[in-house]
Amino acid sequence: MITLTHFLVVSACIFCIGLYAVLAKRNTIMILVGIELMINAAILNFVAFGKYDKVNYGGQVFAIFAIVLAAAAVAVGLAIILNVYRHFNTINPQNIHELKD
Amino acid sequence: MNTFLHISPVTASILVTLLPLFACLVQALIGKKSISGNIALVAIIASTGISLFGVFLPIWNETTTLQKWAWFTIGERTLEVGIHLNNLTVLMQLLVCIISLPVHIYSRAYMKNDEGIHRYWMYLSLFCFAMLGLTVSINLLQLYIFWELVGFASYLLIGFWFTKETAVQANKKAFLINRIGDIGFLIGIALVYAHCGTLDLSVLFNQTGTQIAIDKNATWVTFAGLAFFLGAMAKSAQFPLHVWLPDAMEGPTSVSSLIHAATMVAAGIFLLCTVFPLFNDTVLLVVSIIGTLTALSAAIFALGQYDIKKVLAFSTISQLGFMMVGVGIGAWNAAMFHLTTHAFFKCLLFLCAGAVIHEMAHLKAKAKLDIDPQDLRHLGGLRHFMPKTFTCMVVASLSLAGFPFTSGYLSKDSIVITAYEWANHLGGVYVLIPILLTIVSLLTAFYIGRLIFKTFFGDFKYRSYIDEGIVFHEAPSLMLVPMFFLAAGSLFPLFGISLTDYHSAWIMQTLDAGTHSPILAQAHLFIPILLTGGAILGWFMGWRWYVKQKYPLSENNRFVHFAYKQGYLNEFNEHIFVRGTTGLSRILYTFDRYVVDGFTKLFSWLVRQLSVVAYWFDKHIVDGIVNLLAGTMYYIGHLVRHVQNGQLQTYLGFALTIVVLGLLYLLIK
Numbered sequence: 183m184i185t186l187t188h189f190l191v192v193s194a195c196i197f198c199i200g201l202y203a204v205l206a207k208r209n210t211i212m213i214l215v216g217i218e219l220m221i222n223a224a225i226l227n228f229v230a231f232g233k234y235d236k237v238n239y240g241g242q243v244f245a246i247f248a249i250v251l252a253a254a255a256v257a258v259g260l261a262i263i264l265n266v267y268r269h270f271n272t273i274n275p276q277n278i279h280e281l282k283d
Numbered sequence: 284m285n286t287f288l289h290i291s292p293v294t295a296s297i298l299v300t301l302l303p304l305f306a307c308l309v310q311a312l313i314g315k316k317s318i319s320g321n322i323a324l325v326a327i328i329a330s331t332g333i334s335l336f337g338v339f340l341p342i343w344n345e346t347t348t349l350q351k352w353a354w355f356t357i358g359e360r361t362l363e364v365g366i367h368l369n370n371l372t373v374l375m376q377l378l379v380c381i382i383s384l385p386v387h388i389y390s391r392a393y394m395k396n397d398e399g400i401h402r403y404w405m406y407l408s409l410f411c412f413a414m415l416g417l418t419v420s421i422n423l424l425q426l427y428i429f430w431e432l433v434g435f436a437s438y439l440l441i442g443f444w445f446t447k448e449t450a451v452q453a454n455k456k457a458f459l460i461n462r463i464g465d466i467g468f469l470i471g472i473a474l475v476y477a478h479c480g481t482l483d484l485s486v487l488f489n490q491t492g493t494q495i496a497i498d499k500n501a502t503w504v505t506f507a508g509l510a511f512f513l514g515a516m517a518k519s520a521q522f523p524l525h526v527w528l529p530d531a532m533e534g535p536t537s538v539s540s541l542i543h544a545a546t547m548v549a550a551g552i553f554l555l556c557t558v559f560p561l562f563n564d565t566v567l568l569v570v571s572i573i574g575t576l577t578a579l580s581a582a583i584f585a586l587g588q589y590d591i592k593k594v595l596a597f598s599t600i601s602q603l604g605f606m607m608v609g610v611g612i613g614a615w616n617a618a619m620f621h622l623t624t625h626a627f628f629k630c631l632l633f634l635c636a637g638a639v640i641h642e643m644a645h646l647k648a649k650a651k652l653d654i655d656p657q658d659l660r661h662l663g664g665l666r667h668f669m670p671k672t673f674t675c676m677v678v679a680s681l682s683l684a685g686f687p688f689t690s691g692y693l694s695k696d697s698i699v700i701t702a703y704e705w706a707n708h709l710g711g712v713y714v715l716i717p718i719l720l721t722i723v724s725l726l727t728a729f730y731i732g733r734l735i736f737k738t739f740f741g742d743f744k745y746r747s748y749i750d751e752g753i754v755f756h757e758a759p760s761l762m763l764v765p766m767f768f769l770a771a772g773s774l775f776p777l778f779g780i781s782l783t784d785y786h787s788a789w790i791m792q793t794l795d796a797g798t799h800s801p802i803l804a805q806a807h808l809f810i811p812i813l814l815t816g817g818a819i820l821g822w823f824m825g826w827r828w829y830v831k832q833k834y835p836l837s838e839n840n841r842f843v844h845f846a847y848k849q850g851y852l853n854e855f856n857e858h859i860f861v862r863g864t865t866g867l868s869r870i871l872y873t874f875d876r877y878v879v880d881g882f883t884k885l886f887s888w889l890v891r892q893l894s895v896v897a898y899w900f901d902k903h904i905v906d907g908i909v910n911l912l913a914g915t916m917y918y919i920g921h922l923v924r925h926v927q928n929g930q931l932q933t934y935l936g937f938a939l940t941i942v943v944l945g946l947l948y949l950l951i952k
Contacts, residue, residue, distance in 0.1 A: 201939070
């Protein structure tokens with residue numbers, strides 16, 4: 183039988199993969215992908231913990247909200263990346279270090 | 284008597300003194316544009332005229348006059364300068380003028396064409412001014428100032444040819460040795476001032492009885508007398524301070540004649556005559572002994588000299604010794620008398636020697652010979668070429684040797700006879716002094732005879748050059764005229780009509796020393812005979828030795844060598860004083876170098892080592908702590924600053940790390 187722990191483990195794995203992508207990828211698009219993975223890991227947790235609210239299905243509802251918000255956030259992120267590319271002619275985050283003091 | 288423009292003798296005397304100074308200043312201003320010496324000559328002619336008619340005739344044997352002006356005041360006491368005219372001072376001033384005048388005229392010919400002649404006239408005028416001022420000074424300090432000026436002027440003149448090394452050495456020597464005497468004089472002045480409270484000669488030694496009472500037996504009187512005598516010793520070239528005088532021959536011959544006759548060396552004798560009342564028996568005895576020693580040693584040295592001027596120099600020293608004895612035995616009037624007569628014949632001797640040297644130098648230049656024109660060994664037989672010079676020189680030599688009919692006969696006998704009377708009065712070993720003086724007189728006759736024979740008799744070595752047509756002639760008339768004038772002055776009529784009795788000479792009659800030993804009638808008879816006979820014998824010996832070539836001594840005789848080397852006195856001085864001083868200074872230098880400097884160096888070394896330690900401490904400990912702190916801070920900052928690299932992912936990673944660490948902390952807690 184598939185228990186809560188299985189969900190959580192899968193979720194943690196996805197989160198870690200997403201985290202890795204965010205920290206290590208040399209392409210901003212892939213970082214955005216990593217962020218999506220991490221969001222999806224969180225949403226998976228919402229859905230998994232949703233079994234404790236069988237009246238309102240609060241977990242499932244919140245997950246749908248989160249999916250919509252994530253889609254919107256990705257749209258904004260892509261727009262930023264497009265502008266960054268226009269400005270720097272690259273989307274490699276290592277070459278973009280204007281944040282340095 | 285005062286018929287000369289009706290000016291007072293004091294004013295006249297000031298004029299006499301200041302004219303040469305004026306000439307000196309004018310000559311100094313004009314410089315090379317005036318080389319004739321007319322300024323100096325006019326000044327000295329005027330001085331001589333005024334001195335004779337305006338000063339000497341009104342004062343001599345008539346009156347004593349003086350005038351004082353306040354100079355400055357120290358506390359209660361006022362120092363005064365002024366003019367003091369009495370028999371002694373006017374005689375001396377006139378003598379200086381009369382001797383300077385022919386020397387000036389002679390110099391016109393002798394110094395002609397010399398490159399530095401404008402300087403020569405300047406110095407000569409300065410010299411005359413200093414000596415003239417010295418004679419009439421009323422104040423011992425004023426006298427001392429002129430005394431120093433005389434020394435300075437002689438320094439300039441002796442070193443006149445300053446490009447010659449020997450001349451420079453000679454004037455340095457003269458100056459240094461005179462400094463020794465000056466110290467003595469100064470000590471004397473100080474002692475007199477300390478005990479009497481005045482330096483005014485007219486107050487100190489007033490013959491009219493108002494003089495300050497001086498206890499003659501007091502110790503300070505002896506010291507003061509000896510101090511004054513030390514001053515006179517250096518100035519008047521007394522043994523052993525005479526060494527500067529022979530070397531002073533490096534100056535022009537005309538200057539030598541002036542130094543030796545009336546100025547410079549005469550100043551010492553004059554000083555002793557001036558302060559004579561101060562001397563007590565001890566001092567007078569010392570004066571006599573030194574005088575005798577000087578006379579004897581110089582006469583012996585004169586025998587061995589080859590330089591014509593050095594023979595004359597030693598004869599001067601010897602005669603100065605006579606004068607010293609004159610002062611020492613109390614007969615300072617005899618000393619002054621001898622000084623006066625000596626001035627004439629010694630000046631003449633030098634001028635004649637100068638004429639000979641002048642002509643020899645011409646011959647040397649024309650014939651291109653390499654000889655010393657002053658060396659007696661190169662001279663001989665000159666009487667055929669220079670008969671007038673020869674005559675003058677013989678007259679002067681006879682006077683020096685003390686032959687009858689000359690002035691030297693009178694004055695020298697006066698000293699020797701007075702010395703016999705003095706010694707006879709005192710008895711005992713004092714007799715040694717007149718006996719030595721007699722011997723010196725005979726030696727004098729011999730060495731001056733030697734000079735005459737070697738110069739004017741015998742064969743002239745360089746006759747062949749004259750035969751070849753090189754002209755060797757008599758001195759020019761400008762040189763001969765002063766010589767004739769002095770030759771006339773060297774004969775007896777100028778000083779007294781009596782041939783034999785020096786008491787009747789006018790100088791002796793007026794100047795009264797006031798101290799008389801009992802007169803010995805026999806002395807007045809025998810001593811002149813002895814001296815004259817001895818002198819003739821001396822000349823005869825000289826004739827046989829030098830003219831007839833029967834010279835009995837070998838060149839290398841020890842005695843001859845001793846005399847030639849001047850008794851090794853210069854060598855003695857060199858060894859004892861010069862080497863002693865240099866040795867002492869070397870020791871002091873070593874002390875200074877190693878001990879004094881050593882301390883300084885040791886100290887500075889210690890300080891340096893200390894500073895090295897301090898430096899190390901500062902660098903490694905003080906700086907170390909600060910640097911360590913700063914380094915630590917830097918390192919910490921260095922560690923953190925990698926985070927702030929502008930990389931988005933690094934920031935995220937860092938944030939993650941912190942979150943993880945925070946979670947761990949929460950878990951472990």
